[in-house]
Structure formats: C-alpha cells, structure tokens
Amino acid sequence: MSKKYSLHSRAGFLSTKTVLFLSLIFSVLFTQNTAVAQDDGIPTDEATISAGEKLFKANCTVCHAVNDKVIGPALRDVHKRRNLAWIQAFVKNSQKVIQSGDDYAVNLYNEYNKTEMTAFDFEDAEIASIVGYLKAESAKEIVVATEETTTTGGDEVASQEPSQFVNIVMIVLLVVLVLILAVLGMIITMLKKYLSQKDDLSEEDREIAEQTFDVGALVKSNAFLGLAAFVFTAIIMKSAIDGIFTIGVQQGYQPDQPIAFSHKIHAGDYKIDCNYCHTGVRKSKNANIPSPNICMNCHSSIKTESPEIQKIYAAIENNEPIEWVRIHNLPDLAYFNHSQHVKVGEIECQTCHGPIEEMDKVSQYAPLTMGWCINCHRETDVNTKGNDYYNKLVAKHAEHSKESMKVEDIGGLECSKCHY
Structure with a gap:
C-alpha cells in the first residue's frame, strides 16, 4: 500500500512539475505575443x-x-x-x-x-x-551637424548661384579689354613719335604721322550726330515698351502687414510645412489665409506676451478679422488652381513664391505674367508617375517625340485653360 502511495505521490509530483513547466512555457509565449502585439499593425513597407x-x-x-x-x-x-x-x-x-x-x-x-x-x-x-x-x-542613428557639413552646405549653395561668377568673369574681361586698348594707344603714340623723327618721310606719310585726334570735329560730324540720335531714340522707345509691359505687374511688391509675421522663423527656422497654415492649398483653388485659430494651436502657450501675438488675441476677443494685405493677386480674367499645381503637379511653393522660408517680410517674387506662366508650361514635365490617366497620352506622345511630355503637350497653352 505504501508502495502504491509512493508511486501515486511520485506521479502527482511529476504531474505538478509538468504543469509548472507548461505554465512557464505558456507564460513566456504569452509575454512574447504581448510584446509583438505592441508593434502589431505598424507598417514596414x-x-x-x-x-x-x-x-x-x-x-x-x-x-x-x-x-x-x-x-x-x-x-x-x-x-x-x-x-x-x-x-x-x-x-x-x-x-x-x-x-x-x-x-x-x-x-x-x-x-x-x-x-x-x-x-x-x-x-x-x-x-x-x-x-x-x-x-x-x-532606427536610424542621430546625425550631429558639424562645422565641416555646414561648410559643405555653404559650398553647395554657392554653386547654385552662377550669376555671381558670371558677373566676375564679365568684369575681368572688361578690365582686360581696357588694358588692351591702353596698350594699343601707347603703341600708336610711340610709333607716331618714331615716324615723326624720320627725315625721309614723304609729305603724305608725314601728314598721317602728325595727324591729331580732333574731338570737336568728330562731335560735329553728321555720322556722329545720326548715331547719337538713333541711340537716344532707341533708349526712349525701349523704356516706353518696358513701361507698357510692366503695367499691372507687381513683382517686388512688399506691403506692411497688420501683424509682423515672419515666414523665415516659421517656415525656415522651425520647418513648419506651408500646408499646415494654408490648409486649402491641396484641396481647393485657393490656398487661403490662415484663420487666428490656427495661430492659437501654438501661440496659446508660446510667446503669449509678444505685442504681435497680443494683436491676434485682440482680434479673437473682439470677433474681428485680421486685415491682411494681399500680395499675390491675379486679374479676374485669369484662372489658377492651387490644388491642380501643388497636389497633382507636385509643384513646390518656392517655384512661384520664391524662397519664402528666407523672407521675414513677404514680397511678390515672380512677375506672374501670362508669358511667365506659358514659359513654365513649356518647360515643366507632366508628373505621370503612378497616374493611369496619362498612360495613353504618354504612349501617344512617345510615338512622335523622344522628349519628355511637357504641360504644353497636354493642352497647357490653350487659352481656355486659364481664360474662361
């Protein structure tokens, strides 16, 4: 009997150990599953x-x-x-x-x-x-900016400004030209002095060698007067034509605003995306001016004592709109759709508005003339990637041209696209 009890007890002990072991296994598995569940649903593609x-x-x-x-x-x-x-x-x-x-x-x-x-x-x-x-x-390592990387960035920016280099080259060429003319003048003077000392010169050669430059005679000549009149008339006509073409063009317009809002601080220093404030730019014809409640998302607790922020508080408290001065203003006869350019065409804001992230005070960067828009349509590739709408157009265009499909190839120069 004791033997049976002993066997029974041993069996019970073994079963207890088995249960504990299985419980430990299930506990580990459950813990692992729980840990995995925390990441469950997080995409990795x-x-x-x-x-x-x-x-x-x-x-x-x-x-x-x-x-x-x-x-x-x-x-x-x-x-x-x-x-x-x-x-x-x-x-x-x-x-x-x-x-x-x-x-x-x-x-x-x-x-x-x-x-x-x-x-x-x-x-x-x-x-x-x-x-x-x-x-x-x-999962990426944190990269700390160093002086070397800053310098490299500056070099890249400098390389993107070839106009300054061209100006330097033009100035150098102008200086070289002046030096060449000065040297030629010295050579002519020395030759004339040398020839004038020769005794065996004929009268005709001596007259040429001793000839002096008469400024008064040149100014009074018909050829000089005709040339001067032509240059004067051309300058006046050019100025008049340029003036006519700038009527209604407000490039460089930089009005004072009721609140000194700095795009350089917000879009530049703090990298705030333009679409956060201009909420209609991806879904509407207009980009829209931000309402005060968007400002309050941050300034309900940031720089609350600033005099400029106090102006926003006052507008909200008095239920009055902030009277921003419009800078970019197309004529009523022209149609422009922000969502078509920004969302579909993936055109960056800076293409039309310039380096807005560097502007403390915003000005109109581009002329926004019809010629400027048309030129953009002639040079800009159509963004067809991942858009089945353009498949047949791309195939048709490839049959007639090896160049990439531009906006003008899909009707971008038709009058009715912008004038309706």
Missing part, C-alpha cells in the same frame, strides 16, 4: 512609410520632431512607449484620453504646460503609416 512621412511633415512638424522637443515631445521610439491603438486614440482626440484618467496622457498633458494637442480626423491606417515612418526614423 516603403510605400506606406513614404505616405506616413508626407502626412507627418504636412501636419505634425509644427509641434513635433523625431529627435528634438519642439512644442510637444520628441517622437523617437514612440512605438515603444505606447502601443498603436493608444497612439491612434490620442491623435484623434487627446482630451478624451486625458479625461479617461490615463496616467501617461495626464502626465504628458501636465508636463507640456497643459497644451492641448490638435485633434486630427485621420483614418487608423493613416496614423499607422505615420507611426511606421517614426519607427523607421527611430
């Missing part, structure tokens, strides 16, 4: 990550950077701090997550001076693509 990068730069860089604190926290390794479902809920409505009592959200809210994060109407897949981009960027 390049196309989705690229789409996430565009969304991040268009909407998030105002308040966030990958490696640096801006208005909000740095987002490096955010996928390790919070799971995807939490991030999606927070991006869609941060206040709802905070009010639910979530410790992490509440601490984050208090740490950043109770600044409310803007709620974004994104799909879960769009937020996942942004997190995928942040995850990919987090």
